Amino acid sequence: MSQNKFVQAFTEEEKKAVQELKAQLPELLKATAPATDEAPLSSLWGVPLTAEGDDERVDVVLVKFLRARNLDVKEASIMLTDCLIWRSKFKADHVLQESFDQSVLGRVGFLHKTDKEGRAVTYNLYGGDINLEAVFGDVENFVRWRVQLMEKGMQHIDFVNVDSMIQVHDYHGVSLFGSRTANSKQATKEIIKIMQDNYPEVLAKKFFVNVPSWGSTIFKLVRPLLSENTVKKFVICSSSEVSESLLQQISKENLPKQYGGDSVVPELTASDEKTKEKETPLQNDETIEADTLGVD
Secondary structure, three states: OOOOHHHHOOOHHHHHHHHHHHHOHHHHHHHHHHHHOOOOOOEEOOEEOOOOOOOOHHHHHHHHHHHHOOOOHHHHHHHHHHHHHHHHHHOHHHHHHOOOOHHHHOOOEEEEEEOOOOOEEEEEEOOOOOOHHHHHOOHHHHHHHHHHHHHHHHOOOOOOOOOOEEEEEEOOOOOOOOOOOHHHHHHHHHHHHHHHHHOOOOEEEEEEEOOOHHHHHHHHHHHHHOOHHHHOOEEEOOHHHHHHHHHHHOOOOOOEHHHOOOEOOOOOOHHHHHHHOOOOOOOOOOOOOHHHHOOO
């Protein structure tokens, strides 16, 4: 009997699909080498991709690609192959060693402690006084930083006790009308594609906090376009519901003070906290991007 709680929860259909996909791993890995001109990757997120042995973490990784493709083994195989090719070309396994200006990018997003089930929590800030030129002036730099933030979260996933993470998207100060730059739109588009294509089924729950009334209206309009499985992971909170909602998921000692907890976030300076107390004035017209809804 399986010792892995996630494998124990597989349906019979999932078990069958996992075994089919696992049997294809040797050839799948070979297929990635010509596309990258490098030796094929032999592991993903620290899990050896092998069809042999009794490491059930492999099954947990594979089922994520299968679920993302409705258990279609062929499509999941293509997705996994493309993911490994992207990781090799992007050098995703090395991004954790790279350095970025946290005084700028730390105000846009940060990883801070875990929820009550040991899952990493990532906070993404969309309002306040974000300097668009400083953040998005170098699109490639921003994209690599954002992937690094995701990889930091993946470090907390061992596929034995934890197989997913939590995200909090904070829209305090965001208006329906605000300035956007060509770089910020390009970066947003790239990040959305990267996350959708290469990090399947790693999100347990996504909180949308301090959502203005127009944000709720937009969500209702696009909800029919989203899968039921995706919508079930969304929790939308108005300003008055933030603390109560987050404290159900995250213990008070781990929740940042900004959200009603006791934890201090190094990435947010005193000046940042003051900024979050102010509303951002209306600026130029903008189109609401997919990231406003957290579709990444």
